[in-house]
Amino acid sequence: xxxxxxxxxxxxxxxxxxxxIADQITMAGLEVDAVEPVAASFSGVVVAxxxxxxKHPDADxxxxxxxNDGSDAPVQVVCGAANVEVGQKxxxxxxxxxxxxxxxxxxxxxxxxxxxxxxxxxSELGLEEEASPxxxxxxxxxxxxxxxxxxxxxxxMTIEVxxxxxxGDCLSxxxxxxxxxxxxxxxxxxxxxxxxxxxxxxxxxxxxxAPEKCPRYVGxxxxxxxxxxxxxxxxxxxxxxxxxxxxxxVVDVTNYVMLELGQPxxxxxxxxxxGRIIVRLAQAGEQLTLLDGQQVALRPETLVIADESGPLAMxxxxxxxxxxxxxxxxxxxxxSAFFTPLAIAGQARSYGLHTDASHRFERGVxxxxxxxxxxxxxxxxxxxxxxEPGPVCETSSSAHLPVPGTIxxxxxxxxxxxxxxxxxxxxxxxxxxxxxxVSRQAEGWSVTAPSWRFDMAIEEDLIEEVARIHGYNNxxxxxxxARLALRSADEAKLTQAQLRRxxxxxxxxxxxxxxxxxxxxxxxxxxxAVSPVLANPISADLSVMRASLFPGLVRAMEHNLxxxxxxxxxxxxxxxFNGELDQLSQIPMMGALACGSRESEGWxxxxxxxxxxxLKGDLESLLxxxxxxxxxxxxPAEHPALHPGQSAEILFNGEHAxxxxxxxxxxxxxxxxxxxxxxxxxxxxxxxxxxxxxFEALSRYPEVRRDLAFTLKNDVPVQALLDCVxxxxxxxxxxxxxxxxxxxxxxVEGHKSIALGLTWQHPSRTLNDEEINQLxxxxxxxxxxxxxxxxxG
Numbered sequence: 001x002x003x004x005x006x007x008x009x010x011x012x013x014x015x016x017x018x019x020x021i022a023d024q025i026t027m028a029g030l031e032v033d034a035v036e037p038v039a040a041s042f043s044g045v046v047v048a049x050x051x052x053x054x055k056h057p058d059a060d061x062x063x064x065x066x067x068n069d070g071s072d073a074p075v076q077v078v079c080g081a082a083n084v085e086v087g088q089k090x091x092x093x094x095x096x097x098x099x100x101x102x103x104x105x106x107x108x109x110x111x112x113x114x115x116x117x118x119x120x121x122x123s124e125l126g127l128e129e130e131a132s133p134x135x136x137x138x139x140x141x142x143x144x145x146x147x148x149x150x151x152x153x154x155x156x157m158t159i160e161v162x163x164x165x166x167x168g169d170c171l172s173x174x175x176x177x178x179x180x181x182x183x184x185x186x187x188x189x190x191x192x193x194x195x196x197x198x199x200x201x202x203x204x205x206x207x208x209x210a211p212e213k214c215p216r217y218v219g220x221x222x223x224x225x226x227x228x229x230x231x232x233x234x235x236x237x238x239x240x241x242x243x244x245x246x247x248x249x250v251v252d253v254t255n256y257v258m259l260e261l262g263q264p265x266x267x268x269x270x271x272x273x274x275g276r277i278i279v280r281l282a283q284a285g286e287q288l289t290l291l292d293g294q295q296v297a298l299r300p301e302t303l304v305i306a307d308e309s310g311p312l313a314m315x316x317x318x319x320x321x322x323x324x325x326x327x328x329x330x331x332x333x334x335x336s337a338f339f340t341p342l343a344i345a346g347q348a349r350s351y352g353l354h355t356d357a358s359h360r361f362e363r364g365v366x367x368x369x370x371x372x373x374x375x376x377x378x379x380x381x382x383x384x385x386x387x388e389p390g391p392v393c394e395t396s397s398s399a400h401l402p403v404p405g406t407i408x409x410x411x412x413x414x415x416x417x418x419x420x421x422x423x424x425x426x427x428x429x430x431x432x433x434x435x436x437x438v439s440r441q442a443e444g445w446s447v448t449a450p451s452w453r454f455d456m457a458i459e460e461d462l463i464e465e466v467a468r469i470h471g472y473n474n475x476x477x478x479x480x481x482a483r484l485a486l487r488s489a490d491e492a493k494l495t496q497a498q499l500r501r502x503x504x505x506x507x508x509x510x511x512x513x514x515x516x517x518x519x520x521x522x523x524x525x526x527x528x529a530v531s532p533v534l535a536n537p538i539s540a541d542l543s544v545m546r547a548s549l550f551p552g553l554v555r556a557m558e559h560n561l562x563x564x565x566x567x568x569x570x571x572x573x574x575x576x577f578n579g580e581l582d583q584l585s586q587i588p589m590m591g592a593l594a595c596g597s598r599e600s601e602g603w604x605x606x607x608x609x610x611x612x613x614x615l616k617g618d619l620e621s622l623l624x625x626x627x628x629x630x631x632x633x634x635x636p637a638e639h640p641a642l643h644p645g646q647s648a649e650i651l652f653n654g655e656h657a658x659x660x661x662x663x664x665x666x667x668x669x670x671x672x673x674x675x676x677x678x679x680x681x682x683x684x685x686x687x688x689x690x691x692x693x694x695f696e697a698l699s700r701y702p703e704v705r706r707d708l709a710f711t712l713k714n715d716v717p718v719q720a721l722l723d724c725v726x727x728x729x730x731x732x733x734x735x736x737x738x739x740x741x742x743x744x745x746x747x748v749e750g751h752k753s754i755a756l757g758l759t760w761q762h763p764s765r766t767l768n769d770e771e772i773n774q775l776x777x778x779x780x781x782x783x784x785x786x787x788x789x790x791x792x793g
Contacts, residue, residue, distance in 0.1 A: 001160070001161045001163060001170065001171050001172075001176070002158055002159070002160045002161075002241070002242045002243045003158070003159055003161075003176060003241070003259070004038060004157075004158060004159075004238060004241040004242065005018055005021070005156055005157045005158070005159060006153055007238055007241070008021075008159075008173060008176060008177060008180065010189065011173060011174070011177035011188055011189055011190065012177045012180050012181040012184070012186050012187075012188050012189065013186075014180060014183075014184040014186060016184070018157045018159075019035065021159070021180065022035050022159055024180070024183055024184075025159075025161060025176075025179065025180065025183075027468075027471065027472060027473065028468050028469065029164070029167075029468050030161050030162075030170055030176075030179065031161065031163075032159060032161055032162075033160045033161065034159075035157055035158070035160075036157065036160075037156075037157060037158070038154060038156045038157065038237075038241045039125065039127055039152075039154040039156075040100035040101075040126030041100065042093075042097070042100050042125060042126065042149075043097055043149075044094050044096055044097020044098060044105065045091050045097055045099075045120065045147070045148040045149070046069050046070060046145055046146065046147055046148055047070075047089055047090075047138060047142045047143060047145065047147075047148055047151050048067040048068060048069040048075075048090055048091075048092035048119075048144060049067060049068045049087070049088070049089055049090075049144050050065055050066075050067055050084060050085065050087060050088045050090060050119075051065075051066045051068055051074055052065060052066045052074075052086060053065050053084060053085065053086050056078065056113060057111075057112075057113070058111040058112060058113075059110070059111045061080055061082075062079070062080050062110065062111065063078070063079050063080070063081075063084060064076065064077075064078055064113055065079050065084060065119070067092055069092050069117070069144070070145020071145075075094075075116050075117055076116060077115050077116060077117045077118065078110040078111075078113055078115035079119045079135070081119065081121065081134045082133075082134060083133075083135060084119060084134070084135055088135075088137050088138075089137070089138040089139065089140060089142040090120070090135055090136065090137060090138060091119070091120045091125060091135075091136055091138065091148045092117055092118070092119055093105045093117055093118040093119075093120055095107055097117075097118075099118075099120070099125065099126075100125065100126040105117060105118055119135050120136060121134060121135050121136055122136045127240065128240075138151075138233065139233055152237065156241065158241050158242075161176070165362075166454070166455035167363075167455070168262075168360060168362075168363025168365065168454065169364070169366070169452040171262050171359070171360050171363065172258075172260060172262030173260050173261075174190070174260065174261050174262060175262055175452070178434070178435065181433065182430060182433030182434055182469055183469060185429065185433070191376070193372055193379070194379075195375050195392075196375055196378040196382065196389050197389075198389055198390050198391040198392075199388040199389060199390075200221070200223060200389070201391070202221040202390040203219075203221060203390055203391060203393050204219060204221055204270065204273065204276070204277060204333050204393070205275075205276035205277065206219055206276065206277040206278075206279070206395045207276055207277070207278050207279070207395075208279040208397070209280040209281075210279060210281055210303060210343075211399075212340070212343075212397075212400050213279075213281075213315075213339060213340055213342075213343035214279045214303065214315065214337055214338070214339050214340075214343070215340065215398075215400035215401040216337060216338040216367055216394065216395070216397075216401060217277075217335070217337045217338075217370075217395045217396070218335075218336045218337065218370040218371050218374050218393070218395075219335050219374075219392075219393050219394075220333070220334045220374050220378060220390060220392050220393065221270060221331065221332070221333055221334075221389070221390035222331070222334060222378065222381060222387045222389045222390070223270075223330070223331045223387060223388050223390070224330065224331070224386060224387045224388050225250065225329065225331065225332055225381065225385045225386065225387040226387075227249065227325060227327055227329045227385065228327060229249050229384055229385045229386070230249070231246050231248070231249045231252045231384065232384060235252055235253075235256055235380075235384075236252070238256065239252060239255055239256060239259070244259070244356075248327075249381070249384045249385050250325045250329070250332060251267070251325065253377050253380045253381050253384065254266065254267055254334075254377060256380065257376050257377045258356060258357070258360070260376070261372065261373050261376065262360060262365060262366065262369065262452075263336060263366070263369045263370060263372075263373035264316070264356065264357035264361065264365070265334065265335065265336050265373060265374070265377055266305075266313060266334075266335045266357075267324075267325050267333070267335070268312065268313075268319070268323045268324070268325075268332060269323055269324065269325055269326060269328075269331070269332065270331040270332055270333045271329075271330070272322060272323045273307050273323065273333060274307045274308050274309040275307050275308030276307060276308060277305060277306075277312075277333070277335075278305075278306045278307065279303070279304075279305055279306075279315065280303075280304060280306060281300060281301065281303060282298035282300055282302045282303075282304045282311060283298075283300070284300060285297075286298045286304075286310060287311075288304070288310075288311045288313075288314065288320050289321045289322065290314070290318045290319070290320060290321060290353075291318055291319050291320065291321055291324055292318070296314075296351050298311060299350075301347075302314060302315075302347055303315040303316070303339065303343050303344070303347075305335070307323075314347070314351075315337070315339055315343070315344070316339040316343070316344040316358055317344065317347060317348045317351075317355055317357060317358045317361075318353060318357070318358075334374060334377060334378065334381075336371070336373045336374045336377075337370060338366075338369075338370055339361045339365075341362055341363065341364045341454065344358055344361040344362050345362045346362075349536075363454075364452075364454035365452075366450075366451050366452035367401050367402055367451055368451045369451075369452070370394075371392060371394065374392055402451070402454070404448055404449040404450065404451060404456075405448070405449070405457065406446055406447065407446075407447050407448075407449070407456065407457070407458065407459055407461070407462055408441070408443075408444055408445070408446055408447075408459065409427075409444045409447055409459055410443050410459070411424075411443060412443070413444075413459060413463070414427070414444070414463055414466060417460075417463045418463070418466070418467055418475055419475065419476050420475055420476055422470065426470070427445065427466055428440065430465070430469045430470065431447055431462070431465070433469070434450075434465060434469070435450040435453075436448065436449060436450060436453075436456075445462075447462055491692050492692045493688050493689065493690065494626055494688045494689075496573055496684070498625060499573070499625070499684075499688070500571075502621060502625055503571045503592065503618075503622065506618045506621060507569050507600075508569045508571045508592060508618075509569065509570055509571075510571055510573075511553065511571065511572045512572065513549075513552030513553070513555065513556055513572060513574075514542055514546075514552065515545060515546055515574065515575065515577070516534055516542045516543065516544060516545050516546065517542065517544060517545075517546045517552060517555070518541040518542065518543070518544075518551070518555075519533075519543055519544045521554070521555065521671070522546065522547060522551050524667055524671060525550050525551055525554065525640070525641040525667060526547050526548055526550070526551075526640060526641060527640055528640070529547035529548070529578070530578065530579055530580060531544055531546065531547040531577045531578060532544070532545045533545075546576055547576055547577060547578055548591075549572050549574060549576060549590075549591030549681050550591065550593075550641055550679060550681060552572065553570055553572060553591055553592070553593040553679060554593065554671065554673075554677070554679075556568075556570055556593075557593055557595060557673075558671070558673065561595075561673075561674075561675065566596050566675075567595070567596030567597050567600065567601075568594065568595050568596055568677075569592075569593075569594045569596075570593050570594075571590065571591065571592040572590070572591050572592075573589070573590045573591075574589065575587065575588055575589070576589050587683060588684040588685065589658070589682065589683055589684055590622075590681070590682050590687055591679065591681040591682075592618065592619070592679060592680055593677055593679040594610050594614070594615055594618075594679070595675050595676060595677040595678070596609070596610060596675065597609060597610065598610045598611075598614055609676065610676075610678060611662070612646045612660075612661065612662055615660065615678040615679070615680060616634070616648075616660060616680075619650075619660060619680050619682070620632075622682075622687065625690065626687075626690025626691065627690050627691045627692075627693060628689070628690055628691045631652055631653050632650065632652055632657075633650075633651040633654075633719065634648040634649070634650060634651075634660070634719070635648060635649045635651060635719075636648055636649075637649035637659075639661060640664070641663065641664055642659065642661030642662060642663065642664055642679075643661055643662040643663070643664050643665065644664075646662040647659065647660070647661025647662070648660050648661060650680070652683075652686040652689075655686075657683045658681045658682035659680065660678075660679070660680035660681075661678065661680075662677070662678050663676065663677045663678070697763065699761050699762065699763045699764075701762055701763075701764070701765060702761075702766060703734065703759050703760065703761045704760045704761070704767050704772055705758065705760075706758050706772060706776060707739075707755060707756070707757050708725075708755070708756050708758065708776070708779070708780075708791065709740070709754065709755040709792040710753070710754050710783055710789040710791060711747055711748065711752065711753050711754075711792050712751060712754065712783075712787055712788070712789035713750060713752075714750055714752055716787055716789070718741075718754055720786075720787060721754055721783065721789065722736060722756075724779075724782055724783050725756065727782070728775065728778045728779045728782045729758060729760075729779060730760070732760045732761060732762050732763075732767065733759070734759045734760060734761045735757075735759040736756060736758055736759075737756065737757040737759075738754065738755070739755055739756070739757050740753070740754070740755035741755075747792075753792055760772065
């Protein structure tokens with residue numbers, strides 16, 4: 001919301017500087033984004049009158065004029081504007097004047113004719129951003145010789161306020177003036193808005209078929225309107241200083257009333273209306289060409305203003321091109337309605353639109369304002385364009401109009417929340433200054449919110465109002481006091497911080513990627529994944545929720561590789577999303593990806609590439625943090641994103657917990673990646689589960705170690721051998737170590753030799769050879785039976 005300081009001071013004028021007003025508004029919760037001059041700096045420009053106009057003798061497009069600038073004698077000036085005419089009042093830059101951009105006015109000769117000054121356009125004076133086609137013509141009442149800045153009141157500032165969505169009541173001069181008034185304990189000087197008497201009996205029938213979305217609709221016919229009449233310069237300037245461009249007097253008046261009072265209005269060309277106005281929901285297949293020329297296909301949930309031939313406008317958003325006011329318009333139907341915020345919220349955005357009207361209706365417009373705004377607009381239109389107004393017609397549904405509730409503000413609650421006791425009269429003045437209906441009760445105040453405050457429903461809303469008007473900086477600063485018990489720490493649970501630190505210690509860097517990814521990337525990695533599609537994505541390549549951390553990590557790796565980072569080691573924690581929206585599961589996961597050389601570049605390092613077992617070792621170091629490494633298993637399995645021979649399913653206590661493997665060559669080719677990458681993904685809830693360490697007395701008796709080497713088929717996993725050995729090794733097996741894997745001479749083709757070191761230790765005695773030998777025999781027998789493996793001699 002942008003507004004002119006001078007316009008605000010016509011409503012309420014505290015004895016404060018511009019910056020002080022801006023600071024005061026900001027501290028009241030209405031943040032000021034910018035304070036800027038309404039016009040660029042210039043000097044030496046006065047109001048002048050064109051006395052004569054003749055064609056330049058040597059230039060078809062130039063005119064030689066004389067102007068009266070208030071000095072003793074007329075001044076000759078050469079002007080190239082096509083719209084200059086005798087008798088016009090114009091801004092005239094005298095010799096010695098300086099225009100925006102440090103352009104100095106000097107005597108000059110144009111095609112041999114002397115020119116002493118310059119007749120200015122609005123853009124040359126910095127009043128318009130785009131170059132104007134002609135000079136700026138001033139009202140006939142403009143006094144000759146007066147400084148142009150003084151005449152136009154250009155020593156003014158524009159203040160831009162960034163409002164939170166709950167303060168739609170401040171999207172008008174009236175709302176902002178109300179705030180400034182109560183902050184400074186000043187009364188408002190509101191314009192006198194009296195009903196305009198109807199001169200004709202013409203009306204236009206209105207039918208509201210959706211009263212729950214449009215509880216009030218006010219309309220008025222005005223005949224004999226002169227749309228070609230010029231909009232007064234004062235109104236054009238106020239619109240410009242509020243960021244709105246002047247179009248024609250009818251549109252300018254509706255915009256002006258919207259800025260002044262906060263009620264959006266719309267004017268229809270009455271001669272283009274057919275039958276009656278119908279406020280209804282759009283029907284299937286209906287289309288509408290908007291005022292900006294855009295054609296939209298209307299959806300059934302969109303509220304429209306229609307007549308018997310079809311839609312005329314999107315209610316509360318934008319009018320249609322065919323029913324709008326044009327140069328041929330002579331009769332208008334002026335619309336002023338109350339649309340409920342829920343009826344308009346999100347509708348404009350869904351069509352890619354955002355208008356001043358939708359911005360206000362989405363946040364809430366005063367439902368009692370429609371009739372007042374019509375009267376104000378009628379008076380301005382008749383004063384500017386002429387015309388004969390008909391009676392004001394209203395269609396309303398009291399059952400659907402919002403009814404403000406009564407809220408009790410307790411003395412004790414107010415003092416407790418503010419840590420300060422305020423005087424009863426001060427609180428009453430604040431609440432009444434905001435337009436609230438207040439009555440004093442024994443325990444506090446009974447307050448009824450005004451029709452324009454949609455955000456007031458509970459006691460805390462009133463406390464906030466009192467606090468911000470009293471001044472947050474005037475409240476005492478106190479630290480909260482509370483007796484808080486220390487939270488117990490679950491020693492059996494690992495925190496994400498511990499897991500992250502371990503990954504960093506292993507040489508990884510944390511990545512934070514979007515929770516939404518490109519659909520084609522996810523399809524390449526997870527062709528069977530089902531996850532929600534975003535209705536309004538920030539871009540086409542970020543339009544589906546991720547079903548895995550793999551897509552984001554792969555994209556991050558690609559980003560780094562494209563920037564000459566040949567060794568990438570990344571990890572990430574975050575949610576993945578599986579299933580349709582109505583049955584969505586959100587699962588916290590940790591994932592990692594590595595590619596490039598095994599070791600960092602250096603004189604002692606090798607150039608070997610990282611492989612599956614390197615990342616598996618990093619993952620096992622992570623799993624070991626919980627002290628329950630034996631609960632984890634890796635089972636060979638296939639995953640669409642992983643190499644079939646270099647992938648494994650990760651199990652925790654026999655249940656699926658994640659995947660690890662090398663990126664599938666076909667996926668690499670599809671994504672255009674030129675390097676191998678290994679990656680894993682594990683459920684965070686499984687990773688965080690550990691065991692509480694428990695003391696176990698150290699045995700004073702010696703360990704017994706035996707080394708066994710078995711030959712078994714290549715397709716038999718080592719894990720199966722380890723499981724079989726553990727099952728037969730007895731209760732006193734302390735450790736089992738895989739210390740050699742061999743295939744070659746001396747080993748049958750298609751087989752491998754696995755050497756294990758087994759260590760036993762009894763807590764209370766020395767184990768003898770007979771006991772150990774029995775265990776060895778049992779191990780060898782079961783390995784032979786279950787795995788068809790033989791003890792290697």
